[in-house]
């Protein structure tokens with residue numbers, strides 16, 4: 001039995017890439033979407049496209065590094081639809097630099113976005129989900145949450161943290177479904193968050209050769225949501241077939 005029709009799904013990081021594609025796939029299956037990200041023009045463009053195709057979608061500009069803004073996004077969804085069935089914590093950035101450069105501002109930004117952003121999402125929806133006795137939280141980690149790559153230690157640390165938080169969330173809340181999605185290379189705008197050109201170019205070349213489409217990740221998220229309430233997909237790891245690491 002499909003289990004997506006009419007579900008209220010809040011997605012952070014929905015202005016591009018995996019978040020936008022997931023919104024598209026879920027809207028086509030009858031979910032009601034509430035989208036958050038910082039770039040208003042891109043966010044509302046996604047909403048416009050979803051509505052043009054007959055989907056139900058709203059957006060609230062949101063910076064996930066701020067708990068008050070993520071709370072506002074959750075409240076916006078509750079006011080509009082009365083409940084939140086699923087939260088997809090998708091917002092993220094991927095800076096690349098060796099630890100020896102001590103890029104403290106960059107480290108703070110990636111920690112604030114990738115770890116605190118996920119915590120802000122959990123904190124904004126979990127109490128109401130627990131009160132209702134059901135809900136589904138989907139966190140975007142990465143294969144960088146399962147191994148550590150040189151020059152990416154801080155990004156990898158944030159994704160390891162997302163793995164740990166997801167496991168804790170699952171163990172503490174048996175009534176809530178928790179899913180961790182760990183993709184390899186996906187063709188999105190993520191490499192644009194690499195500030196140092198020397199690394200950005202290398203990554204963009206590798207992504208051009210190998211990356212899978214965001215649709216592949218959207219399918220994995222859709223699969224997890226579509227399970228019957230008694231089934232929790234805990235983790236999906238997916239890579240482009242040709243990706244070795």
Ligand SMILES: NC(=O)c1ccc[n+]([C@@H]2O[C@H](COP(=O)([O-])OP(=O)(O)OC[C@H]3O[C@@H](n4cnc5c(N)ncnc54)[C@H](OP(=O)(O)O)[C@@H]3O)[C@@H](O)[C@H]2O)c1
Nearest residue numbers: 013015016017018038039063064091092142186188189190
């Ligand atoms: N692409 C990959 O190879 C890959 C692999 C593994 C895991 N992932 C993970 O997948 C997730 C989505 O990334 P993507 O590949 O789809 O990249 P993307 O196209 O760059 O999307 C990232 C999204 O995060 C949003 N975002 C960034 N900082 C934010 C903030 N402070 N507040 C709110 N939204 C913020 C961006 O929107 P605004 O800039 O408009 O705010 C954008 O919508 C990330 O968590 C990433 O780590 C990606």
